[in-house]
Amino acid sequence: MAKLDASQITEEARHLGPLRLRVFKAAGLVGIVALAGSVLLGLGAHDRMQRFGYTYLVSYCYFLSLSLGALFFVALQHVTHSGWSVAVRRLAEIIAGNLWLLAVLVLPVLVLAPALYEWADPTAVAGDHLLQQKQPYLNTAFFFGRCIGYVLIWALLARYFLTRSVRQDETAEVGLTVRLEWAGGPALVVYAFTVTFAAFDLIMSLEAAWFSTILGVYFFAGSVVGFVALISLLAMCLQHGGRLTRAITVEHYHDLSKLLFAFTFFWAYIAFSQYLLIWYANIPEETVWYLRRQQAPWGWLALVLLFGHFVLPFLGMISRAAKRRKAVLAFWSGWLLVMHWLDLYWLIMPRLSPQRLPFGLLDVLCFVGVGGLFVAGLVWVAGDRSLIPDKDPRLDESLAFENA
Secondary structure, eight states, rough: OOOOOOGGGGTTSSOTHHHHHHHHHHHHHHHHHHHHHHHHHHTTTTTHHHHHHHHHHHHHHHHHHHHHHHHHHHHHHHHHOOOHHHHHHHHHHHHTTTTTHHHHHHHHHTTTHHHHHHOOOOOOOHHHHHHHHHHHTTHHHHHHHHHHHHHHHHHHHHHHHHHHHHHHHHOOOHHHEEEEEEEEHHHHHHHHHHEEEHHHTTGGSSSTTTTOTTTTHHHHHHHHHHHHHHHHHHHHHHHHTTTTTTTSEEEEEHHHHHHHHHHHHHHHHHHHHHHHHHHOOHHHHHHHHHHHHSSSTTTHHEEEEEEEEIIIHHHHHHHHHHHHHHHHHHHHHHHHHHHHHHHHHHGGGGTSSSSSOOSSSHHHHHHHHHHHHHHHHHHHHHSSSOOOOOOOOOOOHHHHOOOO
């Protein structure tokens, strides 16, 4: 097959065009209506919005993780001077650019903190010596400040990478690429610390007696799995609609498949490492977290994650032929997006309901609500921008590269 260069894709559609407004209105309306419905159901439960708070936290962490995975991908491509990814990098920049919306959507988590976190309930703290000892860190004022700080840092980093990449579309300034490459390293360091502590604050502190230094890496691994699955499906949807039909090739899908396969394995490795360390140490403060998740019905969900999030995708994507077939990648991408949600559900919901799976209409409406707003945010960020970095100096390399 003849190699492509930038001059050969100038005529193909690379903007959302009228589709942008239609999707924005539809997704936004669905999101608002569904989220409003979930709030009404939450109010009807008469439990201080605790049930709503937990399912909202699951949905929020899910869509937050997708944009965080994108931010990692963008910074990583710059710091490694990557050429193959240029054709798909703008899609990642747009997904990461949605962190501005997620900075707003964190507010319900902060408002509902007393219903979610026992350390935020003064009555619970007064009767628990352990919570009193952890108050210097686990207190509402410091928690609010940290969470707002995390999301603002992420949103600013995402905006920095997106705006300068878009500016290059107009100026073709090579110096912008150099500055982005220099920024990638410090951005990854800041990213590592903030994502780790955000996982501690949003998820681990639901059970203040439990602690694991691995949970931040665990959350990060799942975030990258979810992001790679999302960008793969997004690229296929755009091509199905007649956009980027030549710019994104089977070679790009092959590399995305390799990333999806690698981080699926990495997620399993981190999950096993966390479990093994806690199992052989056998410290009551640590094992109590797993006891909840190993007993029925949560133990069955743990088995679903073992086979659905690792064993089956590992076997399904291990061959080179599978990685080069869009249909196979589409299937496993959709599959792993579901598994990623189940993973977060398994992390968060046993604290609310140890004896049963509380899944119901409230969970569906909340997921659709936050998801609808997330999609509306994506098309808003995309705007009239090109869906590929038109004048990136490595675009020709991305279009022409081939996997060995």
